[in-house]
Amino acid sequence: MSDANERLSRIVNDHDVVLFMKGTPLFPQCGFSSRAVAILEHCGIDFESVDVLQDMEIRQGIKAFSDWPTIPQLYVKGEFVGGSDIMMEMYESGELQQLLTEKDVAKAS
Amino acid sequence: MAMPAAEIEALIKAALPDAEIEIRDLAGDGDHYAAHVVSSAFAGKGRVQQHKLVYEALGGRMGGELHALQLTTAVPN
Numbered sequence: 017m018s019d020a021n022e023r024l025s026r027i028v029n030d031h032d033v034v035l036f037m038k039g040t041p042l043f044p045q046c047g048f049s050s051r052a053v054a055i056l057e058h059c060g061i062d063f064e065s066v067d068v069l070q071d072m073e074i075r076q077g078i079k080a081f082s083d084w085p086t087i088p089q090l091y092v093k094g095e096f097v098g099g100s101d102i103m104m105e106m107y108e109s110g111e112l113q114q115l116l117t118e119k120d121v122a123k124a125s
Numbered sequence: 126m127a128m129p130a131a132e133i134e135a136l137i138k139a140a141l142p143d144a145e146i147e148i149r150d151l152a153g154d155g156d157h158y159a160a161h162v163v164s165s166a167f168a169g170k171g172r173v174q175q176h177k178l179v180y181e182a183l184g185g186r187m188g189g190e191l192h193a194l195q196l197t198t199a200v201p202n
Contacts (some may be wrong), residue, residue, distance in 0.1 A: 048193070084173075085180050085188035101196050102172045 020077025031064035032121045034073040036078050037088040038069050045069060052088040055100075055107045061116055061122045074096040093119045127155035128191050133183070141166050145201070151193070159195040167200045175184030 028034050031058070039045030041053045056063050068075040068087055075087075081097045082089055090097040092115060097103070106112035130148040136162075137146055144164040151157040160179075167175040175198040180187045187194065 033182065085185070087188075094151050096173065098176070102176065105172065105197060110129070 018077070023074065024077055024081045027064070027066060028058045029094045032093055032119070033061055033063035033116070034050070034091040035063055035065045035088055036068055036091075037065055038067070040067055041111050046087070049085070050085075050086045052090065052100045054102050055112070058107070058115055059116055060123050074095050075086055092116065094122065095099055128186065130158060133158065133160065133194070136184065136186075137162060137179060137182045139140060141178065143201075151195070157193040158191075158196070159197075161197045161199070163199045163201050165201055172198065172202055 033051075035052055035056060037046075037049035037052060039049055041057075041108070044050035044053055045087055046050075050117060053065070066074060069092060071080060078089060082094065084099065085098050088100050088103075090103055097112075097115070098106070106115070130150055133149055134146050137144055141162070141164045143166070144162050145163060146163075147161045149159045151159055162179055164178075169179075176196055176200060179196060179198065183194075
């Protein structure tokens with residue numbers, strides 16, 4: 017396993033909810049990342065964000081790690097959930113909220 | 126890095142011949158698209174696997190040549 021994969025495994029296992037994105041929740045650098053942040057904020061949960069623009073190893077590594085070509089990417093309890101389109105569909109149908117409840121993810125304090 | 130909608134549609138059709146594909150050029154700049162793809166190949170698969178089939182059809186262009194493609198997938202009724 018490469019260094020990038022080890023780092024990524026650690027990140028997704030150390031936090032309940034991780035969003036790999038371009039920019040930060042306060043200053044997203046891409047419309048898709050911005051949408052992903054908005055969805056998680058609407059769900060009212062705490063999440064860890066990783067700005068892939070600040071780390072080339074993560075930026076390249078995450079695509080192979082998830083076998084997914086684009087950013088943002090959402091992980092819940094170490095499992096890849098999808099990109100922003102899937103997040104939006106799941107949010108609109110209530111599946112995302114259900115998943116977060118089932119996985120017992122902490123609400124934002 | 127623009128890519129014509131017809132080319133996106135042709136690539137998806139080549140991999141998923143039964144697919145019904147609707148593509149919208151969101152910004153009119155040939156670079157920001159939304160695609161809705163309906164195919165029986167998606168049956169029994171989760172959303173992540175369905176999207177991966179479309180990304181595979183696009184042969185590595187997703188996230189590179191093709192920056193912005195909003196994607197929704199469905200199984201035929």
